[in-house]
């Protein structure tokens with residue numbers, strides 16, 4: 001009998017097969033609208049671009065390789081992408097940018113829902129071709145698994161009409177950003193559907209999608225029409241001045257338990273489905289660091305960007321002592337994994353992976 005390769009319906013069932021990214025040839029891309037809106041005004045990344053320093057690439061690869069071996073030792077199959085040349089510019093009839101981003105992190109690009117892996121539209125021009133890094137794997141799964149559905153969302157045009165020019169002025173300031181995110185006024189417009197895969201969390205029959213810089217309402221509507229057997233819920237987190245990707249904000253650990261970033265709390269009116277079904281939403285522990293590492297896009301809240309191996313076991317970054325302690329108190333077995341020196345490449349333990357196979361089927365947790 002032919003084997004099922006791709007199957008994953010949620011963020012916590014026992015993990016058997018996963019993709020881990022690579023830092024090879026990662027670039028800091030040139031300025032472009034949606035990317036600029038994410039970089040804080042005082043960040044060390046402002047105004048520079050080009051290939052990342054080789055010693056940082058080597059160090060990140062060392063950590064990613066170690067993480068891959070650790071997963072393999074626990075009986076999990078690990079696949080790695082095949083890096084394309086990220087120094088190549090991207091030119092379409094609608095835009096041009098002088099370099100790409102990298103093949104980190106896979107979670108941003110690949111959305112696994114059941115037997116399907118969906119390539120997201122993406123919303124940065126420098127990430128338009130990022131799916132190519134994963135095509136050799138997708139082809140292999142397609143050959144090996146007759147039920148695998150390899151899907152790609154419509155490529156967006158990413159003209160200037162996709163971005164609000166208001167966000168592009170220098171020094172907006174955090175206060176104005178917070179006001180705008182509370183009003184759900186983000187850098188991306190509603191010109192066409194846009195989403196990054198890392199804005200989606202899978203809860204069996206329910207998909208929870210963050211509306212923010214990288215995913216617009218049309219993107220959420222596209223996901224809704226694409227998965228007609230799912231319920232799709234739009235959420236937003238007003239306390240976040242740079243809202244991209246849900247996985248340093250809202251982290252399900254097992255059925256009935258979610259960690260929520262205490263600075264980016266889910267608004268009361270969006271808690272109903274969780275409250276009605278006795279799910280607990282607890283504030284995540286504070287990050288162990290006051291600042292992100294150098295040349296990093298993400299905030300210190302990568303502390304809660306954990307990879308759940310099964311409902312009792314979770315990988316947490318090894319320097320995140322408060323997050324590890326909280327996991328322990330919540331009854332999880334903690335597997336510490338060193339990854340901080342790879343954060344600059346696009347994220348933490350959840351970001352740098354993409355699910356291929358978790359045991360279990362599509363459950364209804366919110367009947």
Ligand code: DAV
Nearest residue numbers: 245248298299347351
């Ligand atoms: O808190 O900067 C990082 C999410 C990366 N996938 C943050 C969000």
